[in-house]
Amino acid sequence: MPRWCCMQCIVPPHILRNMLKSRDPRVREAAMRTLLTTTHLRAERLLLQRGGFLASVVAGKRRTIFDCEHAESTDAAPVKRSEGAAKSPDRSVNNAYDGLGDTYDFWKAVFQRNSIDDRGMRLDGYVHYGNAYNNAFWNGRQMIFGDGDGVLFSDFTGSLDVIGHELGHGITQYTANLAYHNQSGALNESMSDVFGSMVKQWHLKQTAKAADWLIGADIFTPGHKGDALRSMKAPGTAYDNADMGKDPQPARMKDFVKMPDTDEGDWGGVHINSGIPNHAFYLLATALGGRSWEAAGHIWFGALKQSDAKVDFAGFASHTYTVAVTLYGPASPEASGVESAWNEVGVAIASPSRSSPRSPTARARAKSRV
Amino acid sequence: MRVCLRAFGGIAAAVRRDAIVLDDSQLDAPGAARLRRLVSSVRVNPPRSLEIHPDELSYALAVDDGKDHYELRGHDASLTPDFRELIQMVREST
Numbered sequence: 001m002p003r004w005c006c007m008q009c010i011v012p013p014h015i016l017r018n019m020l021k022s023r024d025p026r027v028r029e030a031a032m033r034t035l036l037t038t039t040h041l042r043a044e045r046l047l048l049q050r051g052g053f054l055a056s057v058v059a060g061k062r063r064t065i066f067d068c069e070h071a072e073s074t075d076a077a078p079v080k081r082s083e084g085a086a087k088s089p090d091r092s093v094n095n096a097y098d099g100l101g102d103t104y105d106f107w108k109a110v111f112q113r114n115s116i117d118d119r120g121m122r123l124d125g126y127v128h129y130g131n132a133y134n135n136a137f138w139n140g141r142q143m144i145f146g147d148g149d150g151v152l153f154s155d156f157t158g159s160l161d162v163i164g165h166e167l168g169h170g171i172t173q174y175t176a177n178l179a180y181h182n183q184s185g186a187l188n189e190s191m192s193d194v195f196g197s198m199v200k201q202w203h204l205k206q207t208a209k210a211a212d213w214l215i216g217a218d219i220f221t222p223g224h225k226g227d228a229l230r231s232m233k234a235p236g237t238a239y240d241n242a243d244m245g246k247d248p249q250p251a252r253m254k255d256f257v258k259m260p261d262t263d264e265g266d267w268g269g270v271h272i273n274s275g276i277p278n279h280a281f282y283l284l285a286t287a288l289g290g291r292s293w294e295a296a297g298h299i300w301f302g303a304l305k306q307s308d309a310k311v312d313f314a315g316f317a318s319h320t321y322t323v324a325v326t327l328y329g330p331a332s333p334e335a336s337g338v339e340s341a342w343n344e345v346g347v348a349i350a351s352p353s354r355s356s357p358r359s360p361t362a363r364a365r366a367k368s369r370v
Numbered sequence: 371m372r373v374c375l376r377a378f379g380g381i382a383a384a385v386r387r388d389a390i391v392l393d394d395s396q397l398d399a400p401g402a403a404r405l406r407r408l409v410s411s412v413r414v415n416p417p418r419s420l421e422i423h424p425d426e427l428s429y430a431l432a433v434d435d436g437k438d439h440y441e442l443r444g445h446d447a448s449l450t451p452d453f454r455e456l457i458q459m460v461r462e463s464t
Contacts, residue, residue, distance in 0.1 A: 072446070072454050131458065135380040137425035139447055153382070162381065169424040180422055188424060216381065229382050245386030263378045263428035263445065271383035 058120030061104045065093045065125045072130040074142060080127075092157045096125035096145060099163030106164070106199045107171070110293045111301060116170035123167070127157055136162055138169035152224060152243060159218035164199030168192035176307040181261050183312040185270035190277040194300055197232060198293045208285040208292045214238065232282040235275030249275030253313070253346030276345050277313060283341040288333060295334050299324045317342040318350040371406055374432040375460040379445070381425045392463045408456040409433055409442070417444035417453055429457055 066077035067090070080093045087094050100123045107113040115121040124142040133146025136156040143166045145156045156162055169192050172178055178188035193215050201211045215238075216229035224243070231238040235249035249272055250256055256276065259269035266272060281300055285292035302323035307316055320338050328334035342349055371394045377387055394402035412431075422428070428445040444453050 072449070072458075132461075134382065135425065135427050137381065137423060137427070137446065139423045139426070144446075152385075156381075165381065166425065172424075180424055192424070229385070239385070243386075248384050263422070263443070264376075264430070266379060266383050267422065271379075271381075 056119075057114065059114065060120065061101060062115075062120065062122045063097055063100045063104075063125070064122060065096045065100075065127060067093065068126050068129040068144075070128055070131050072133070074126050074129075074139075074144065077126055090127075092127040092145065092147070092155050095155065095157035096127050096143075096163070099157060099160050100125055100143070100167065102160060102203050103164045103167045103199050106202045106293070110198075110202065110297060113171070116167065117174045121170075125157075125163075136166055138166045138173075140173065143167060143170075148219065148221070150221060152221065153219050154221050156219055159216055160203055161193075161196035161200040161215050161217075162219060163196075165192040165196030165215065168195030171195065172304065176304050176311065177309050178304075178307065178311065179309045180267055180270060182268035182270075183273070184310050185267050186273040187277055187307075187311065187313065187316055189270045189274035190281070191300070191304055193230060193232060193274060193278050194281050194297075198297050201291065202293050207290060208282075208296070209289070211292065213282055230271075230275065230278065232275075232278040235279050248272050249278075251275055251279040251345060276347065277316065280317070280341040280345045280347065283344050284337050287337045287340065295324075295328065296337075298327060299334065299338060302327065313347045314350050317347045321349045371402070371409065371436065372434045373405070373409065373456075373460060375457060376430045376432075378428045378430070379422075379425070380427045383425075390460050390464055392460045396463070405456075405459065406435075408452050408459065409435070411452040412442050412450065412456055413440065415450055415452070416442065417448040417450055420445075420448040423447055429453075431456065431460070 061083055063081075063083050064079055065081045065088075066074065067080045068074060068077045071077070080090060081088045081097050088097075104115060104123060107115070115123065126142055126144045127147075129144045129146050132149040134149055134153045136143070136145045138144075143163070146153075148154045148156060169188070172188050172191050178184045178191070180188055196215060197211065197213060200206075201208070204211075212228075213233035214228035214231055217227060219229070220227075228238045230247070230249060235251040236247050238247040238249070240246045248257065253276055257269045257272045259265035259272065261268040281292075281296060284299070285296040288295050299320050303316055303319035306319040306323065311319070317338075320342070321335065324332065324335040324338045339349060373392050375390045375392075392405065394405050397405060409431075413433075422445055426446045429443065429449075431442040433440050433442065442453070442456075444450075449457070
């Protein structure tokens with residue numbers, strides 16, 4: 001073994017830099033190779049931290065719940081519960097742990113997906129973020145939950161569909177990575193509502209007909225009149241009161257709300273126009289009957305995986321039709337249900353996907369008609 | 371000095387939020403000095419502009435310091451410690 005190999009682990013960088021000045025070419029070469037290797041390893045570690053795409057596949061749930069202790073930072077948050085550990089005395093910790101577990105189980109059981117990245121990515125949840133923080137969000141690697149102000153909102157870990165929604169942003173990031181602006185951003189938000197609602201329905205073993213199709217119904221304080229943040233069944237009706245204003249979500253394309261692509265404009269109304277694809281999913285799931293995560297869920301997730309980052313509503317609708325035809329055939333109730341749902345909300349399915357059935361079943365059916 | 375804080379976005383982005391206004395005349399001398407120090411610090415050292423994450427909150431703080439009007443902006447993942455403290459100070463004033 002060459003002599004320089006042993007230096008990779010034990011020689012500190014400042015010594016290696018001094019060694020680059022050595023008169024001995026073998027020492028200089030060894031130092032250079034070691035520094036390059038170290039730099040390479042550091043870059044690889046950074047990539048693993050940021051993307052995880054080089055990470056090896058890990059099986060099983062790996063949940064870790066941290067307590068921000070009311071700081072608006074995750075940097076120094078201590079671990080309060082890790083995978084398999086006993087319950088914490090802190091309800092938010094247990095809510096996050098259980099909610100992440102239910103969401104992981106849903107994705108594993110329904111879509112055979114191994115965590116957010118399909119490679120067993122750790123599920124890190126941070127609770128008690130900030131003081132009276134009225135929000136939950138996905139920061140690209142972790143789920144962050146506030147306690148709510150206790151006036152309008154309560155603990156954001158108290159809602160399984162909110163947890164499913166935030167983890168859903170992770171799924172979208174690792175699949176189509178939909179741009180968080182305008183129609184692709186509204187689809188990003190809608191996918192999270194669809195996934196969050198399905199997680200809740202799956203946990204409650206509900207049919208599409210029996211489900212409430214509300215997002216965030218459990219995050220309001222008990223005395224508050226707010227029903228939910230959004231209604232997939234009836235967008236625009238989730239709330240209407242003096243504290244919150246009126247739910248502005250449209251259900252149909254003719255009511256699409258054009259907003260500026262700025263923070264003030266909700267990046268083109270991503271939380272507003274998501275009502276349109278949300279309602280299309282509701283219409284399909286209820287028209288097909290049974291459980292939303294069966295046919296409708298598979299069509300929507302299949303379409304997400306076919307989408308690019310800047311897909312618009314019409315492009316996504318076309319992908320859902322293609323997936324429905326591929327999975328169930330062009331004459332199936334699923335394919336016609338997809339057409340009807342998008343037609344009902346006023347989104348036209350572009351023609352190329354409609355004429356390109358790709359599954360063996362679909363091809364066979366198409367051939368038999370010729 | 372008068373500051374006006376508005377927040378945007380978040381999972382409840384469509385829910386109406388009222389702006390919060392804080393005037394240093396409402397504060398005692400140490401409080402007013404703290405407000406001016408934080409505003410000055412954030413103005414000199416603004417948050418780096420980073421990509422927005424889904425459901426992240428964004429903030430716009432309009433400042434009228436008697437001579438000048440300007441706006442400080444940031445979002446959760448990009449806030450400096452002083453910007454966080456400033457937002458917290460304004461929130462707690464209500």
